Amino acid sequence: xxxYTIRRLALFVPMAxxxxxxxxxxxxxxxxxxxxxxxxxxxxxxxxxRLRASLGLDDPWYVRLxxxxxxxxxxxxxxxxxxxxxxxxxxxxxxxxxxELALAALVVAIVIGFVLxxxxxxxxxxxxxxxxxxxxxxxxxxxxxxxxxLLMLAFAVKLGWLPSIGRGExxxxxxGMALTGNPAPLFKSLSHLVLPALxxxxxxxxxISRLVRTAMIDVLGEDFVRTAYAKGLRRPRVIVRHALxxxxxxxxxxxxxxxxxxxxxxxxxxxxxxWPGLGQLTIAAIGQRDLPLIQGIVLTxxxxxxxxxxxxxxxxxxxxxxxRLG
Amino acid sequence: MLKRALAHPSLxxxxxxxxxxxxxxxxxxxxxxxxxxxxxxRERFAMPSAAHWLGTDNFGRDLWTRIIFGARISLSIAxxxxxxxxxxxSAIGLVAGYFGGWIDLVLxxxxxxxxxxxxxxxxxAIVAVMGPGVLNVSIALIIVFWTxxxxxxxxxxxxxxxxxxxxxxxxxxxxHFRIITKEILPNTVGPIIVxxxxxxxxxxxxxxxxxxLGFGVPPPQPTWGWTLAxxxxxxxxxxxxxxxxGMAIMLTVLAFNLxxxxxxxxxxxxxxxxxxxSTSSQKGS
Numbered sequence: 001x002x003x004y005t006i007r008r009l010a011l012f013v014p015m016a017x018x019x020x021x022x023x024x025x026x027x028x029x030x031x032x033x034x035x036x037x038x039x040x041x042x043x044x045x046x047x048x049x050r051l052r053a054s055l056g057l058d059d060p061w062y063v064r065l066x067x068x069x070x071x072x073x074x075x076x077x078x079x080x081x082x083x084x085x086x087x088x089x090x091x092x093x094x095x096x097x098x099x100e101l102a103l104a105a106l107v108v109a110i111v112i113g114f115v116l117x118x119x120x121x122x123x124x125x126x127x128x129x130x131x132x133x134x135x136x137x138x139x140x141x142x143x144x145x146x147x148x149x150l151l152m153l154a155f156a157v158k159l160g161w162l163p164s165i166g167r168g169e170x171x172x173x174x175x176g177m178a179l180t181g182n183p184a185p186l187f188k189s190l191s192h193l194v195l196p197a198l199x200x201x202x203x204x205x206x207x208i209s210r211l212v213r214t215a216m217i218d219v220l221g222e223d224f225v226r227t228a229y230a231k232g233l234r235r236p237r238v239i240v241r242h243a244l245x246x247x248x249x250x251x252x253x254x255x256x257x258x259x260x261x262x263x264x265x266x267x268x269x270x271x272x273x274x275w276p277g278l279g280q281l282t283i284a285a286i287g288q289r290d291l292p293l294i295q296g297i298v299l300t301x302x303x304x305x306x307x308x309x310x311x312x313x314x315x316x317x318x319x320x321x322x323x324r325l326g
Numbered sequence: 327m328l329k330r331a332l333a334h335p336s337l338x339x340x341x342x343x344x345x346x347x348x349x350x351x352x353x354x355x356x357x358x359x360x361x362x363x364x365x366x367x368r369e370r371f372a373m374p375s376a377a378h379w380l381g382t383d384n385f386g387r388d389l390w391t392r393i394i395f396g397a398r399i400s401l402s403i404a405x406x407x408x409x410x411x412x413x414x415x416s417a418i419g420l421v422a423g424y425f426g427g428w429i430d431l432v433l434x435x436x437x438x439x440x441x442x443x444x445x446x447x448x449x450x451a452i453v454a455v456m457g458p459g460v461l462n463v464s465i466a467l468i469i470v471f472w473t474x475x476x477x478x479x480x481x482x483x484x485x486x487x488x489x490x491x492x493x494x495x496x497x498x499x500x501x502h503f504r505i506i507t508k509e510i511l512p513n514t515v516g517p518i519i520v521x522x523x524x525x526x527x528x529x530x531x532x533x534x535x536x537x538x539l540g541f542g543v544p545p546p547q548p549t550w551g552w553t554l555a556x557x558x559x560x561x562x563x564x565x566x567x568x569x570x571x572g573m574a575i576m577l578t579v580l581a582f583n584l585x586x587x588x589x590x591x592x593x594x595x596x597x598x599x600x601x602x603x604s605t606s607s608q609k610g611s
Contacts, residue, residue, distance in 0.1 A: 018439030029455045137336075137587075141580035143531055145538050146572030149558055153565055264446035268535055272558075282447070283539060286454035298451045302443045309442075 004317050012310055017069075019302045023295050024068050028061070030291070038081060038289050051081065055292070077299070078292035080285075087296035091278065095300070098277035100171050101200065101269065102262045104193050108201030109208055109258060114244075116205070117212025122239065124217060132209065139206025144265045148199035148272040155195060165274035168192045196273040200265050204258040211254055215247035222246075249316075256312030260305040337588020343581035351397035360388035362395050362548060371564045380570050383553070384560060389567070392548040393574050399549050400578065403460060404529035407467035412522050414468065415475025416514065420506050422476065423483025434480065441473045449532055453541045460543050463536055467529050478521060482514045516593045520586055527582035534575050550575050 030037050035051040043051075051057075056064045071078065077087035120132035156164035168174060168189035178186040219225065220243050228238045270279030278297060285293040332338055350357060359379065366386035374381045380389040422433040440448075452466035486492060487510065495505050536542035537551025545552055550571050557568030 014435060015438055015442060018435065019442055022439060022443070026451055026455050029452060031456065137580065137583065138576070141527065141583050142576050143534060143538075143554075143572060143579075145535065146554060146568070146575065149554075149561060149568055149572070153561060157562055260442075260444040264444035267446060267450065268538065271539060282450065286450060286541060289454060291455065294451055294454055298443065298447055301447045305444055306442050 001317060005314060008310065008313055008317075012306065015306060016303065019299065019306065020069060020072060021065065023299045023302070024065050026295055026298070027055075027291060033057075034291065038291055054079075072299075077296040080293045081290045082288050083290075083293075087293050090281065090293060091296055091300050094276065094278045094281045096170055097167060097275060098263070098266050098270070098279060099304075101193070101196055101266055101275055101277060102259065104171075104197035105201035105204070105262050105266075105269075106255070106259060108197050109204035109262075110255065112201070112205035113208025114212055116209035118216060118239065118244065120209070120213040121216030121220060129213075133213070136206040136209045139202050139209075142203065144199060144203055145268040145272055147202055148196065148269055151195050151199050152272065162191050162195055164195075166192055167275055196269045196275055199272070200262060200269045203265065204262060207258065208251060208254065211251050212247060215250050216243055219243045219246045252316055253312055256309045259308045263301050263305060334588045334591050336584040337592060340581050340584025340586070340588050343577065344585050347397060347578050347581055348401065350394045351401050354391075354394040354398055357394055358388075358391040360391045362391055363387065363546065371560070371566070373566065381566055383567050384556070384564070389570055392553060393550070393570065396548045396550045396553065396571075396574065397578070399460070399543055399547055400530050400533055400575075403464050403467070403533045403543070404526045407464045407533075408471060408522055408525045408529050410464070410468045411471035411525070412475050412518055415472035416479045416511075416518055418472070419476040419479025420483050420510060420514070423480040424487055424502070424506055424510065426484075430480070433476070437473045437476045440469070441477075443470075445470045446532060446535060449536060450539070450541060453536060458541055458544050463533060463542050466536075467532055470532070471525055471529065474525070475518065475521060478517050479514050482517055483510055486510045486513055520590045520593060523582055523589055524586035527579040527586070530575065530579055530582070 027034055033048070033052075035048045035055060035057055036043065039047055039051060056067060059067075075088060077091070079086055080090055083090060116132040116136060120129040123129050152164050155162045168191070169177070169185045171186075171189050171193065174186040174189040177183075225238060225243055228242045229235075233242075266275075266277060267279035267282050269275065270277045271283055274280075278300065282294070282297050284290075285297060359377075364387060366382070369378070369382050369386040370384055372378050372382040372386070378388050378390065380393060383389055383392065418433055418437070422430040449463075449466040449470050452469055453462055456462040456465065492505060492509050495509050500508075533542060534549065534551035534554070537549040538555045540552075540555065542551055543549050554568050554571035554575070557565070557571060561568055
C-alpha cells in the first residue's frame with residue numbers, strides 16, 4: 001500500500017505542474033497586448049504600462065513562468081486587477097460555499113443514483129427497470145441550468161416551499177448552532193441548499209444509476225451470489241451485503257470523476273440560485289476579464305479536482321486489494 | 327444490419343430524432359414560418375397557436391423560427407468542435423499507443439493534465455481570454471474534448487499493434503505511417519464513432535451553457551442558451567420562453583445520447599463475436 005501511495009503521489013506532482021503551465025498559458029491566448037485588452041479601450045498608456053509591469057509582461061515567457069511557479073509555491077496567486085485584494089484571499093472567501101454545494105450535490109447523486117440503479121438491476125426487464133433507465137436518460141440529457149430554473153419555478157415561485165436564491169449560514173456553522181440548541185439556522189441553511197444541490201446532482205445521479213445497474217447485473221450473475229442464495233440467505237441481505245458491496249468498486253472511481261463535473265456545473269447552479277461561491281466569482285471575474293483572478297480560480301478548481309481524484313484512487317486501493325498488489 | 331438496428335430501440339428512436347433535428351436545422355430557411363428578427367410587440371409572449379407553432383418571445387418574435395435557426399448554430403459548433411477534437415485526439419492516441427515508450431508517457435501525461443480541469447471551467451476561461459464568437463467557442467470546446475479520444479484510441483491501439491496482421495505488415499516493410507493509417511486507424515473507427523455521437527450531445531450542452539452564461543455566441547444570433555437565459559428575466563410571469571428553449575436543448579442532447587448508446591450496443595464486441603465477426607475493431611470501446 002505504501003509503494004502504491006508513493007507512486008500515486010509521485011504522479012500527482014508533474015500533473016500539478018502541468019496544470020500550472022496550462023493555467024499560465026491562458027495569458028498567451030489573449031489576442032494582442034494582454035494589458036491593453038484587459039483594461040479596455042479607455043485605458044491610458046500609463047495604466048497599460050503599469051499593468052504590463054505588474055503582470056511581468058515585459059519579461060520573456062519562461063522568466064514569467066518561473067516567477068509564477070515560485071510565487072505559487074509560496075501560496076501567492078497574485079493580485080486581482082480590479083479588486084484591491086490578493087487572489088488567494090478572494091478565492092478563500094468563496095471556496096467553502098462551492099465545496100458545500102458540490103458535496104451536497106454529490107450526496108444527492110449517490111443516493112438517487114444507487115436507489116435507481118439497484119432497483120433497475122433487481123427488477124431487470126420489468127417496468128421499474130425501463131422507467132429508471134428512461135429517467136436516467138432524461139437526467140443525462142437535461143441542461144443543469146434548465147433543471148435549476150424548472151425546480152425554482154415549481155418549488156420556490158409556484159409552491160413557495162423553498163427559498164429561490166441565496167445561502168443561509170455555512171452548513172458546518174449551522175450544525176454547530178443546532179448542537180447548542182438552536183436548530184433554526186440549520187433548517188434555513190438546508191432549505192437554501194436543497195434546490196441547488198438537487199439541480200446540480202441529478203445529472204451525476206443519472207450517470208451513477210446507469211453504472212450501478214450495469215455493475216449490479218454483472219455481480220448478480222456471479223457464482224458467489226448464487227452460493228449466497230443457496231446458503232439460504234434472504235434477498236435483501238444478498239443484495240446489500242454481497243452484491244452491492246462488489247458493485248461498489250467500479251462506481252467509486254467514477255464518483256471522483258463526477259466531482260469535476262459538479263464543480264463545473266456549480267458555475268451554472270450558483271448563477272441561477274445566487275449561491276455566493278466560486279462559480280459566481282468566476283462569472284464576475286470573466287465579465288471583468290480579471291486575468292490573475294481567472295487564472296487563480298481555474299487553478300483552484302483543477303487542484304481540487306486532482307486532489308479528490310487522488311483521494312479516490314487511494315481509497316480505491318484500500319477497498320480493492322487487486323489495485324495495490326497489482 | 328438494418329434488422330439489428332431496428333432491434334435496438336434507443337438506436338431507432340435516437341436515429342429518427344437526430345434526423346428530424348438535423349433536417350430542421352439544414353432546411354431552417356424553408357421551414358421557418360416568419361423572418362428570424364421580425365418583431366410584433368402586440369403578439370409578445372403568445373402561447374402556441376396555428377400562427378406561431380411554439381408561441382413568441384418578449385419581442386413577439388416567432389419561437390419556432392428562432393429555435394430552428396438556433397439549431398443551426400448549436401449543431402454547427404458541436405460538429406466543428408467534436409470533429410476537430412476527434413481528429414486531434416485520435417492522432418495523439420494513435421501515435422502514443424503505437425510508438426509507446428517515452429512518446430506515450432509524455433503524450434498521456436499531457437492528456438491527463440487537460441483531463442484534470444473541469445471541462446466547463448476550462449472552456450469558460452478560454453472563451454474569457456479569447457472573446458466570444460462561433461470560432462472561439464469551437465476552439466474552447468476542441469481544447470476540452472480532444473482528451474477522451476486520445477485515451478480511448480490509445481488503449482485500442484495498444485491492443486491492435488500486437489495483432490498478427492500488424493506484425494505481418496511490419497515484416498513486409500510497411501512504414502510506421504502506413505501501418506498506423508492503413509492497419510490500425512480503420513479498426514479504431516467503431517469507438518471513435520460512438521464517442522463522437524455522444525460527444526455531440528455534450529458539446530451542445532457545453533455550448534448552450536456558455537451562451538446561457540453570456541459567454542457564447544453573442545446576440546442577435548438566436549442561440550438556445552441565450553434564449554433560455556433571456557427567458558429567465560420573465561420566468562415568474564412568462565416561463566414558456568425558457569421552457570421551450572430548454573426543451574430544444576434537452577431533446578437534441580437526448581437524441582445524440584440515444585443514438586450513441588444504440589451505436590455502442592450495436593458495435594459491442596460481444597455482440598460482434600456472437601455474430602461470428604472479428605472483435606479486434608472494437609477493443610477499447
